[in-house]
Amino acid sequence: MSLDDRKLEVLRAIVEDYVATQEPVGSKALVERHRLGVSPATVRNDMAVLEEEGYIRQPHTSAGRVPTDAGYRLFVDRLSRVKALSPAERRAIERFLAGAVDLDDVVHRTVRLLAQLTRQVAVVQYPSLSRSAVRHLELVPISSTRLMLVMIADTGRVEQRLVELPAPTGADDVLDMRSKANAKLAGQKMADTPPLVQALVDECPREKRTTMACLASVLLETLVERSDERLALAGTANLTRGGVLDFQGSLRPVLEALEEEVILLKLIGEVEPSTTRVRIGDENEIDNLRAASVVSTGYGPGATIVGGLGVLGPTRMDYPGTIATVRAVARYVGDLLAQN
Amino acid sequence: MSLDDRKLEVLRAIVEDYVATQEPVGSKALVERHRLGVSPATVRNDMAVLEEEGYIRQPHTSAGRVPTDAGYRLFVDRLSRVKALSPAERRAIERFLAGAVDLDDVVHRTVRLLAQLTRQVAVVQYPSLSRSAVRHLELVPISSTRLMLVMIADTGRVEQRLVELPAPTGADDVLDMRSKANAKLAGQKMADTPPLVQALVDECPREKRTTMACLASVLLETLVERSDERLALAGTANLTRGGVLDFQGSLRPVLEALEEEVILLKLIGEVEPSTTRVRIGDENEIDNLRAASVVSTGYGPGATIVGGLGVLGPTRMDYPGTIATVRAVARYVGDLLAQN
DNA sequence: GCCTGGCACTCGCTGAAGTCGAGTGCCAGT
DNA sequence: ACTGGCACTCGACTTCAGCGAGTGCCAGGC
Numbered sequence: 001m002s003l004d005d006r007k008l009e010v011l012r013a014i015v016e017d018y019v020a021t022q023e024p025v026g027s028k029a030l031v032e033r034h035r036l037g038v039s040p041a042t043v044r045n046d047m048a049v050l051e052e053e054g055y056i057r058q059p060h061t062s063a064g065r066v067p068t069d070a071g072y073r074l075f076v077d078r079l080s081r082v083k084a085l086s087p088a089e090r091r092a093i094e095r096f097l098a099g100a101v102d103l104d105d106v107v108h109r110t111v112r113l114l115a116q117l118t119r120q121v122a123v124v125q126y127p128s129l130s131r132s133a134v135r136h137l138e139l140v141p142i143s144s145t146r147l148m149l150v151m152i153a154d155t156g157r158v159e160q161r162l163v164e165l166p167a168p169t170g171a172d173d174v175l176d177m178r179s180k181a182n183a184k185l186a187g188q189k190m191a192d193t194p195p196l197v198q199a200l201v202d203e204c205p206r207e208k209r210t211t212m213a214c215l216a217s218v219l220l221e222t223l224v225e226r227s228d229e230r231l232a233l234a235g236t237a238n239l240t241r242g243g244v245l246d247f248q249g250s251l252r253p254v255l256e257a258l259e260e261e262v263i264l265l266k267l268i269g270e271v272e273p274s275t276t277r278v279r280i281g282d283e284n285e286i287d288n289l290r291a292a293s294v295v296s297t298g299y300g301p302g303a304t305i306v307g308g309l310g311v312l313g314p315t316r317m318d319y320p321g322t323i324a325t326v327r328a329v330a331r332y333v334g335d336l337l338a339q340n
Numbered sequence: 341m342s343l344d345d346r347k348l349e350v351l352r353a354i355v356e357d358y359v360a361t362q363e364p365v366g367s368k369a370l371v372e373r374h375r376l377g378v379s380p381a382t383v384r385n386d387m388a389v390l391e392e393e394g395y396i397r398q399p400h401t402s403a404g405r406v407p408t409d410a411g412y413r414l415f416v417d418r419l420s421r422v423k424a425l426s427p428a429e430r431r432a433i434e435r436f437l438a439g440a441v442d443l444d445d446v447v448h449r450t451v452r453l454l455a456q457l458t459r460q461v462a463v464v465q466y467p468s469l470s471r472s473a474v475r476h477l478e479l480v481p482i483s484s485t486r487l488m489l490v491m492i493a494d495t496g497r498v499e500q501r502l503v504e505l506p507a508p509t510g511a512d513d514v515l516d517m518r519s520k521a522n523a524k525l526a527g528q529k530m531a532d533t534p535p536l537v538q539a540l541v542d543e544c545p546r547e548k549r550t551t552m553a554c555l556a557s558v559l560l561e562t563l564v565e566r567s568d569e570r571l572a573l574a575g576t577a578n579l580t581r582g583g584v585l586d587f588q589g590s591l592r593p594v595l596e597a598l599e600e601e602v603i604l605l606k607l608i609g610e611v612e613p614s615t616t617r618v619r620i621g622d623e624n625e626i627d628n629l630r631a632a633s634v635v636s637t638g639y640g641p642g643a644t645i646v647g648g649l650g651v652l653g654p655t656r657m658d659y660p661g662t663i664a665t666v667r668a669v670a671r672y673v674g675d676l677l678a679q680n
Numbered sequence: 681g682c683c684t685g686g687c688a689c690t691c692g693c694t695g696a697a698g699t700c701g702a703g704t705g706c707c708a709g710t
Numbered sequence: 711a712c713t714g715g716c717a718c719t720c721g722a723c724t725t726c727a728g729c730g731a732g733t734g735c736c737a738g739g740c
Contacts, residue, residue: 367732368731368732369731380732384733388733388734398732398733402731402734404731404732404733
């Protein structure tokens with residue numbers, strides 16, 4: 001059986017009320033608060049159907065109804081009107097982000113802002129190396145057999161790495177390697193660098209080749225294999241909002257999941273074309289997060305995406321508002337990066 | 341009245357039992373578990389005295405006793421024997437830290453290790469800039485009016501900052517500024533740099549002075565004013581250990597405090613000579629943490645201290661074990677930094 | 681003088697019983 | 711197809727009694 005308009009309206013009302021009050025919502029209260037123009041009995045019949053279809057459920061016999069994950073899904077996909085941000089919010093975002101001096105600072109401010117606006121846990125991925133390009137490489141001699149390699153990406157991200165050289169190497173040779181490496185790699189997308197790094201070694205005069213190979217391996221490590229992307233997290237205290245009711249009584253699994261960078265990256269890092277992704281409850285592959293929802297999106301200068309950001313909260317969350325905020329913040333951060 | 345040895349022994353037994361069981365401990369159970377050689381009645385009398393002196397209290401009339409903050413204090417100061425780490429633990433620490441490739445990596449591994457070993461929330465401060473020295477400065481031209489300043493500290497920490505120049509500046513001039521800055525500042529303690537930076541400007545030929553002044557102001561910002569020291573945090577999930585009993589029922593204030601970097605820095609950053617500092621409950625100046633204890637210490641290569649680290653947990657924690665672990669980890673990290 | 685056994689007392693915890701009421705499903709009527 | 715009515719369910723809350731851990735105190739013994 002398909003759901004007629006009124007049933008959908010009832011579902012929306014249930015979701016909205018439940019999100020607002022955190023309590024199972026009954027037919028009577030629904031009619032009172034939403035002027036549906038029908039009687040409670042009618043609503044009850046609709047509810048029975050919605051329950052049969054799996055969109056809502058009763059926590060206990062003879063209590064009100066609560067949306068299921070599927071109910072939220074339907075709500076997000078078909079029923080929610082996008083909430084526009086208030087001008088005040090827009091201004092807050094702009095002002096808050098404007099003061100950033102530094103990539104670190106941008107990310108920190110962003111994640112705090114997101115947490116504050118959505119009142120949920122916010123996660124921001126640092127601009128991913130694999131999606132950005134090399135701006136400049138610097139080699140700093142530490143001792144005769146040690147260099148520090150500093151890589152500056154076009155997103156402003158900086159990585160450094162110690163290089164142990166196989167043999168003492170003079171300052172001139174270091175300068176030489178530096179200029180060669182820059183000539184070859186500056187401006188290139190990280191993903192395109194491996195063959196170039198190889199070429200760097202191949203083109204090297206024999207006597208310097210082992211040294212260069214050594215540098216090359218660290219370069220590859222830094223540019224490509226570095227899978228441990230960095231993250232910033234904020235707003236964990238928001239998990240305690242709404243008492244112990246959300247997250248089925250225990251924050252434990254959620255906090256544990258939040259500590260695993262790998263998990264978080266999976267959640268917000270897998271960004272496709274500029275859509276906003278909403279994962280509700282069981283849709284999360286992580287067991288620990290089956291009681292949570294994640295709203296995530298990609299960000300970056302212009303249309304390119306260099307990283308992901310998002311928020312995590314109880315399935316019972318204000319989806320329209322959260323989605324709008326996440327999108328807006330992502331857009332502002334993208335603009336900020338574009339200015340660099 | 342002063343406390344005789346047996347009363348102290350009773351206090352120790354109460355602390356140990358309470359830490360282990362998380363339940364108020366009564367006179368009978370105490371005698372059974374600790375072979376004190378006296379009867380419960382005697383212990384009761386001792387308890388009455390201890391209570392009068394403020395070292396223990398009864399949650400409710402006719403329940404067992406629980407240590408007060410003062411009780412823990414006395415325990416830590418006079419009663420706890422230092423627990424030596426097991427060889428297995430030592431090996432775990434060494435092995436876990438050995439694989440670090442990078443300062444970031446060192447800090448991350450350390451904080452995770454601490455959290456795991458103590459089963460509490462761990463905090464590690466990045467080597468503080470103000471306590472370290474400049475190893476090298478690098479200036480990377482981004483455009484004709486923009487430079488990126490990269491500062492490498494002797495602790496391995498790297499800071500970068502964008503510099504907007506007042507006028508287009510050629511590559512030669514940039515190189516010149518770079519070598520002058522390095523000549524002046526490399527090897528210097530951050531704290532000593534301000535007059536040197538000033539000298540840098542003063543010694544500059546007039547026509548380049550405004551450019552140099554511009555660089556200098558960013559330098560000062562980076563080297564000195566940068567008060568927002570960085571931190572790493574791990575193990576928040578451990579807060580949920582022990583149910584909602586610790587932290588008087590709400591994790592909220594604790595999580596909030598953990599989000600404030602300023603607060604954390606105050607807690608673990610104020611490191612004096614290489615003592616381990618223990619703050620118990622009310623001794624924390626932060627209101628949100630009056631139900632928590634913090635064990636912190638400084639770390640650094642050799643005898644110098646470049647940063648702080650520590651753990652935070654319920655006042656009901658295993659102090660001897662925690663103190664031993666914190667100290668050991670700090671020592672290993674210090675050794676690791678010394679190798680650089 | 682200090683320790684001990686005994687004893688009355690306190691009081692939180694637990695479980696049973698009872699009440700309340702929100703909310704339901706169903707049915708007959710419009 | 712909707713509505714009003716009605717019997718029913720069942721969780722939440724309250725009350726009450728009994729239990730038992732633990733106490734404080736006191737009188738007696740080493």
